[in-house]
Amino acid sequence: MQSKVTSNRLAAILSDGFLALYFIFALFPILWMLLVSLKSGEQLFTTQFIFTPTLENYQAILFGDPRAAAGVVARQEFPKYFMNSLIVSSGAVIVSLLVGVPAAYALARYKFKGKEDLAFTFLSFRFAPELVVIIPLSVIYRQLGLYDTYWGIIWVYQLVTLPLLIWVLRSYFEDISPDIEQAAMIDGYPWWRIFWLILLPLVRPGLAAAALLAFVFAWNNFIFPLVLGGSNVQTVTVSALGYISSAQAFFNRMAAASVLASIPQIILALSIQRYLIRGLSFGAVKG
Amino acid sequence: MAELRLEHIYKTYKGEVEAVKDLNLTVQDGEFLALLGPSGCGKTSTLRMIVGLEDITSGEMYIGNRLVNRLEPNQRNVALAFETYALYPPLSVFENIAFCLRARSIPKTEIGQRVRRVADMLDITDILDRKPAELGGGQKQRVSLARALVRDPDVFLMDEPLSHLDAAQRSHMRVELKRLHAQTGRTTILVTHDQLEAVAMAQRIAVMNFGVLQQVGSFDEIYNHPVNEFVAGFIGEPPMNFLPVTPVREAEKLHLAAVDGSFRILLTDALKTRVERSGAQKIDLGIRPIHMEVVEDEGDNTVDATVVTFESLGEEGQLAATVGTSTVLVVTSPWLRLDRGDAVRLRLRSERLHLFDAATQAAI
Incomplete structure (x- = not known):
């Protein structure tokens, strides 16, 4: 003993x-x-x-660099890039929520032809390396006029954010008994109010966790804004490249930019920490 | 309160599976009816059609003389207590019960009064502030019943209400549900696969199988006068024994002889006329385990049997024995000493014989 x-x-x-x-x-x-x-x-x-x-x-x-000399890149536009990152990442997450929540609900609740194939297609967005699709995408983007626009980047970020959101939320919705919705129907509520009053509070942990992860993935994405974004929508990840020039590599400035760039993620992660562990361990395992 | 009337109701899924076939059933105003049957018999489809969660393929349904086929669930003024309770997890018990009243924009003070009244009736006033996750099974059950009753439904339906409770809670809740029915006087339909529940609570029992309503009646009618072999075998525990026999005429008397030649039984005059009128050539002889006994002497209505197993269950004994090629179950006194292979003689109580036409399975 x-x-x-x-x-x-x-x-x-x-x-x-x-x-x-x-x-x-x-x-x-x-x-x-x-x-x-x-x-x-x-x-x-x-x-x-x-x-x-x-x-x-x-x-x-x-x-801005007070001692900037000719030939040395002056990088004082960081606030602008930071805002760009914020806009495209939040925009991507919001669009994913608007599209992904109903999609996850439909995949969880309804029986329709090709349902599993469709769900798998969403997931497969995450399989293909981004480099594989980036060349055709950039050609298409230039033709459609989406190159170097916020909407263009938000759209292409759906490849990153949407699959995660759909798959996590789907298993959440599957865990909710359809009886609950039917009970509320008998109680006389229209579907959207049932969804708002009963279902959404139930999936909130999964929603918070998946949205946070989606935001982090979008924020950290490098290759899409590098190729599909020009000077207008340059994000912090891409701008970090600018600290290395042919003449000099400002690793210290790059580090400072990285520190500032990681602040939003850290704040977000800490603020929804209590959802994070439950949210991802709960629903995701069963999916 | 209202009468519920189903006329020629059919339910067909995807144009193939017939879940309910030509169902005609009237539940009287204030009556407590049990819809009983094995799983997949169509009772749940029927329930969902009454509530309005499922379309009626054809036929007409009336609640208090109002045709409800095309009405939405909330327009029918019916209430359903779900098997899984289906409480709203984010809402407190009070809000769960008040949920349907809020949908009807009933004034706040009245909502409070009505919730408290049903909470009183179901003895849950002390848990109104809690969330469903904090409740035990019995409490959830009460909340789900309160939620159903608070709207003063015309028809109150319960789907397997006791299936998730433990044995003690179950027998307690049976009494409670019966009291609740007496107290509210609502037209009540209980859907269950458990005959004990149906017998204990309902005034009438409707037995369904394969989507077809087999028989409706009081327990006495269904137990003593089953219309077919299915009802006879489904009601009663342990289930009825069936022995294949053929009628044999001998000097104005009618005997039933076992198909395998193992026994022969003389029929009473009443049964004789019935068999003769039916003209059935192959008959299934039904006899309940409690209507057979182990006897010593040879006599009328006795058959020879061989013991397969004998179990003493404390208050009674259960004997499984072979009669010819069939196996029968007999409820006996627990004090018998019987071993496998022993020869015994069984007496069948002649007034308790049930005869079924083997071809149609219908009672003779």
């Missing part, structure tokens, strides 16, 4: 230790990014952890 207790405690210490190690391993890049963003150009390639921090990188990307 005694030995069992000790061995349990040993296991607990080991697993805690392992988790701590993993924690450090997983978060180290973020710490490094933060450190680099506070370094000046001279300290950039040192591995020192103790140095005099400077905010000049942030100043440079937000307000």
Whole structure:
């Protein structure tokens, strides 16, 4: 008995230790990014952890580089790119919600021909590497006049955001007994009010989690805005490239931009954390 | 309150599967009727058609002389207590019950009064603030009944209301449902596959099988005068035994002889006339396990049998024995000592014989 207790405690210490190690391993890049963003150009390639921090990188990307010389790219347009990212990512998630919630409901509730094929088609959007479709897409986009427009990017982001939302929500809707809807029908409610009053609150954890993940995927997407967006809708991910020029690589500024760019995701993740674990472990497993 | 009348109701799914065939049934005002049958017999389809969740393929349905075929569920003024309860998880118990009243834009004060009245009736006033997830099975059941009753329905339907309760709650709820019916006087339909529920609660029982209504009547009628072999075998626990026999005439007397030659039984005059009038050549002889007994002496209406198993269940014994090539079940005293292979003699109570035409399965 005694030995069992000790061995349990040993296991607990080991697993805690392992988790701590993993924690450090997983978060180290973020710490490094933060450190680099506070370094000046001279300290950039040192591995020192103790140095005099400077905010000049942030100043440079937000307000312009006061020492910008000819041939060095001045990157003060970061706020604009940040807004672009915000617009296309939120826009993509909102469009996905408007389209995906009814689609997930239909896939969960109704029997129709080719239902599983359709559901699989949505999922298959996530299989194909983006590079495979990017060339034909860019040709089409130029012909349709969608190149370098917000709508164009929001549209192509549906490939990223929609499948996730549909599949997570579908399993949520499947978990809700149709009896509940029928009970409400007998109670005399039109379908849309049943949906609003009863169903939507039930799928909210899944909705929140899937929408957050969709937002993160959209925010981090690189290849679509790189090829399909021009100077008008450049996003933070694409703009990060601009810190590397033929003359000089401003890794510290790139790091500062990355730190700022990750803020919305971190805020979002923390604010809906309580839904996140339940939301994804609950519905998704059963799907 | 109202009478419910179904006239030549058919339900066909996708033009092929006939779930309900030519159903004619009248449930009187204030009556408690049980719709009983095995799964897939059409009772649930019937229920859903009455409520309006399912279209009626053909036929006419009246609630209080109002044709309701084309009416939406909420226009029929019927209430359904779902088997799964189907409570609204995001809403409190109070809001669950008030939900249908809110749809009718009834004034707030009246909603409060009506909810409290049914909550009183079902003894759930202390849980009105809780959410369905916090309730036990019995409480959920009460909430679902309260939700159904709060709207003063013309017809109150219950779909397998006791199937998710444990044994103690079940027998308690049976009494409760009966009291509720007496108290509200609503036309009530209970859909169940459990004959015990139907017998305990309903005034009349409608037995369905394969989408066809087999027999409607009180338990006494259905148990003692089943119209066919299905009803005879379905009602009663343990189920009725059937032995294939043929009528044999001998010096003005009519005997029934087992097809396998294992026994021969003399018929009473009343049964004799019935068999003669029917002209049936192959007959299934039905006898309930409680209407047979193990006897010592040879006599009328006895058959020889061989013990297969004997179980003492405390208050009674159950004997399975072979008679010729058939196996019968007999309810006996628990004190018998019988072993596999023992020869026994069984007496059939002649006034309790049921005869069915083997060709049509109908009672003779």
